[in-house]
Amino acid sequence: MQPNSSQPPSIKFEKENLSSAQLLDLYAALLKPRLIEEKMLILLRQGKISKWFSGIGQEAISIGVSKSLNADEYILPMHRNLGVFTSRNVPLNRLFSQWQGKQNGFTKGRDRSFHFGTQEYKIVGMISHLGPQLGVADGIALAHKLKDENKVTAVFTGEGGTSEGDFHEALNIASVWDLPVLFCIENNGYGLSTPTNEQYRCKDLADRAQGYGMESHIIDGNNVIEVYSRVSKIAESIRQNPRPVLLEFKTFRMRGHEEASGTKYVPEDLMNFWQKKDPVENFRGFLIDENILSEEQDAHFKNEIKAEIDENLREANEEDASRYDETNELNDLYQDFVYEEVMPNSETETIRFIDSIAQATKQSMQRHNSLVLMGQDIAEYGGVFKITDGLLEEFGKERVRNTPICESAIVGTAMGLSINGMKAMVEMQFGDFVSSGFNPIVNYLAKSNYRWNQNADVVIRMPCGAGVGAGPFHSQTNEAWFTKVPGLKVVYPAFPYDAKGLLNTSFNDPNPVLFFEHKALYRSIRQEVPVDYYTLPFGKASVLKEGDKLTIITYGAAVHWALDTLEEAELENIELIDLRSLQPLDRETIINSVKKTGKVLVLTEDSLFGSLASEISAIISEECFEYLDAPVMRLGSGETPIPFAAALEEGYLPKKKLKEKLKELIDY
Known part of the structure; x- marks a missing residue:
């Protein structure tokens, strides 16, 4: 992404039929994340936040796209898209709490930065494995389409993320299913320190859309008017004619991948070129030249935003630090599910x-x-x-x-x-x-x-x-x-x-x-x-045979191996447990059975090392040690991939070894 010497270094703005009020609204929206970032960089140096991924120089993309969408349309941003959150009026104190790892943050201190979502503001944050959120956008858009809702979903990625398989998979799905998704690529020149010429060979990333039969556009990512005007028109077109569109925003990352990375790998002339294309300063200059913004108004905007930042920071700073509560942590692992028992009929x-x-x-x-x-x-x-x-x-x-x-x-x-x-x-x-x-x-x-x-x-x-x-x-x-x-x-x-x-x-x-x-x-x-519908609960094992001589714990096809072996060997008084549910696991049935029999074999089709059988064995050793009359024994398949030929597969599986293993345990 080298500068073009024939191009002036500043941005050329066109009003695009926008009113002065609209232009000032865009400026205030653009200014807010910049001022927040400047404050966060100070706090980072003071050790009051742990990490920061700067979007300085890229704010026009977040603002322009967010302003182009309706409030009830989902946006899936990246970690440089602070403007998405501020444009959606996410309370700053909650953002600050999020970055400080406090309970009032959107992840209750469980994740950092922008790794969160909020249904209230229709924002779905990214995870560090960047690719999956592109497929998630497909799913959100598919739901809109199935519900006959004329809505657009916007998802962000960087030029580095376009090399991931998920990018190509998601574009292909969206194209085949005509999903109303705006795929927004922020091409900011570097994937951490890797320049674009080491990331891809096509001239423009927008060209990749052709391979998926998809419409694409290249947009100046530092020109907030161009972003807002063009994305607004494209979004409205998608609402009327659902389809995916790929947008490549040309921009630049003015700071490191994260602050610790620095920018020493960026050539000085390239940094200077993009510094002159700063989206905030250029837009500010344009508005002043057009007599739309005065110095007094500009100062008022800045003072008002800084006051809001300081007040919300004060609120966040006054919150207590997060404290570990094991019950709360475990309770939030799953959404509450009240099992509804539906009894089967007699037919x-x-x-x-x-x-x-x-x-x-x-x-x-x-x-x-x-x-x-x-x-x-x-x-x-x-x-x-x-x-x-x-x-x-x-x-x-x-x-x-x-x-x-x-x-x-x-x-x-x-x-x-x-x-x-x-x-x-x-x-x-x-x-x-x-x-x-x-x-x-x-x-x-x-x-x-x-x-x-x-x-x-x-x-x-x-x-x-x-x-x-x-x-x-x-x-x-x-x-x-x-x-x-x-x-x-x-x-x-x-x-x-x-x-x-x-x-x-x-x-x-x-x-x-x-x-x-x-x-x-x-x-x-x-x-x-x-014949009719019925349900069974998770976490409840089935005791297929009762006995007090020995317990076999297993699941899946191995249940039938155990039944066959017990019948063929005429072994009686053996308790056989079919787990049915592996997570959650019925620990109570396992422990009660082993306490009764004193001997246990955990049987699995999986290879033993690192298997569920190993975990169950550890549970039994911890919970039932004083009740055991023999070591906890395991039996599983061979420690190789599964072979194809019948004789090899038969030797790999543990079924033929089961009778001998049971005899060993009975005789112990």
Whole structure:
């Protein structure tokens, strides 16, 4: 981003039919974040705030875009978009409390800077993993479209963020689905210290829109009139004709990535060039030259804003520092969910495991008009396992949506639907593919309610498991990736009856649920299941067999391995627990059983190291040590990826070792 010597260094403004009152309003709006920043830089040097990401030199973008949108339209800013918050009249004392990590801040001291959102002001803040918020904007816009609301959603990213896969995934989804999203790129010259010529090779980032069949515009990001006027027209056009538009704002970052970084890597002539294009000073000079702003008015604006800053800082400074309260911290991990028990009626039918999943999905779609299903090939094709077959005809393509192959942005889209008051289900075609959507699950869905009281009303269905000769990429049982993450719920049924009731509850729960479905059980297990809708609670294990000789604790397909082995070996008086719910975990049933039997085997299809079996073993050792008559034993699969060939897969799985392991434990 080198200066063009043929261009004057100052900004050329055109009034664009704006009144003097409108121009002065833009100036006051532009001035406010600049003065706040100048104050914050002083406080940073005094150690009164911990970190600062400066937007000095870029204020015109935040102000122009925010002023172009209606107050009830969502904006998803970055950490240099202070002007978004001030334009939406977010109380300054709460912003100051946020930056000081105090309870009155939007995250109650749990996150810093601009890592927060607020439904009151329709702002959804970013996370440090920048890409997911682009998919979230897709979801918010999709909800507007499904509700026939003519609204625009604006989302910000930097030129560095356009290299992330989420950027491309989100643009592709928005284009395919004609979503009313303004994708705003603040091209400020550097990704931390990396200049643009080391980040991309296209002439302009706006050119990337062509690959997605998307309209794009290049806008002078330092000219507040141009930003406001052009974005206003584009936004109104999108409201009338819903579609995504990519905007590239040319600007510059006048300070370091954050203050500790400095700007020594920026050539002096480049810094001088952009210093002359300062958006605040240039606009101020223009208004004075046009006799719209007087020196007295300017002084009045500054004094009024500085007084507001000082008063709100005083309020924030007087607040007590945050104090840790474990109960409060845990209570905010999930949105409150009062389980509603719906009892099954007396009419039953014998169905397969896969049929129970299909029934629960259909009946929950009937109960929840706001529920949207998303996944690869789930519409006309009915999904690779045919679970969603027939749903398109009943619920339509708006609610049963084929997605491009882009798991990360689709999870983000599901989050956006939740933010905008809807429910979402994402079907991972195979549970293995969740790794491509891992980031937004563990960093966005899991943490959002704890951070700023925004729930993620999302169910992610996970066809999983070995035993079907599918090899390393279609056979994993990766529940341990998620049971470790606070804020997620993890369910893993073994029977059709449990699967239907627990999936219905998953759709009712306003929190993120990963629902594991073992593929080997889909068509091999049948059971009498109520025809109508019913629910089952999370966190309640099922005791399938009672006994006092030994306890087996397991879940998923391994439940059936245990049943088969106990029958074949004619082992009696063995207590068998099917966990069903892994997070929350039924610790009470586990502990009571082990105290009764004194011996326990924790069985899992997962490899043992770092597995849920290891965690359960640790719980038992801590809670039941004095009741144990033998070491806590575990049995799991091999410590390798899952092999394809039948003999190798059979050797990898623990099923054939179960009888011997039980005998070892009984004889101990």
